[in-house]
Amino acid sequence: MRIQIISVPVLNQAEALAFYTEKLGFIKKVDLPLGGENRWLTVVSAEQQDGPEILLEPAPLHFEPAKVYQKALLDAGIPYTQFNVEDVQSEFERLSGLGVEFSVHPTVMGTVKIAVFNDTCGNNIQLVQML
Structure with a gap:
């Protein structure tokens, strides 16, 4: 068993794609129309282009429980997910x-160094460096 795709709920797929590629440095992997404004839209790490994909999922727009959950995490300051980096301070x-x-x-924090940022798409994301 292996991880191929993880979903990150986003409020706007176009804005999420711009943020994840232009700011975070991910690369667009798949972009397929699904009807309406919805897309099957994934990005991957530039460092691991055949690795796991992040699906920029428009779930909060179509499924109220997802919207409530995402907002509750954001309001509480809890990261939706985390990305590992070599050097948190540099990132x-x-x-x-x-x-x-x-x-x-x-x-x-113990054996890790962390930082948390807002991805502008409705999520807190944590950066983690193993010490």
Whole structure:
């Protein structure tokens, strides 16, 4: 068993694609129309292009429980998911320079260093560096 696709709920797929590619540096992998404005839209890490894909899922627009869950996590400051990085401080500085807003600046927590940012699509995302 292996992970191929994980979903991240987004409020606007076009804005999410711009943020995840232009700010975070992911690469668009699949972009297929599904009807209406919905798309099967995935991105991958530039460092692991054959690795797991992130599906930028428009679920909050079509399924009220998903919208409630996403908003509750955001309001509570809880990250929806996390991305591992080699150096949290460097990523924090790079992303801050691109206008990304962080709610948690680089912080050591035991055996990891974390930072949390808003992906502008309805989610907090945590960066993690293993120490």
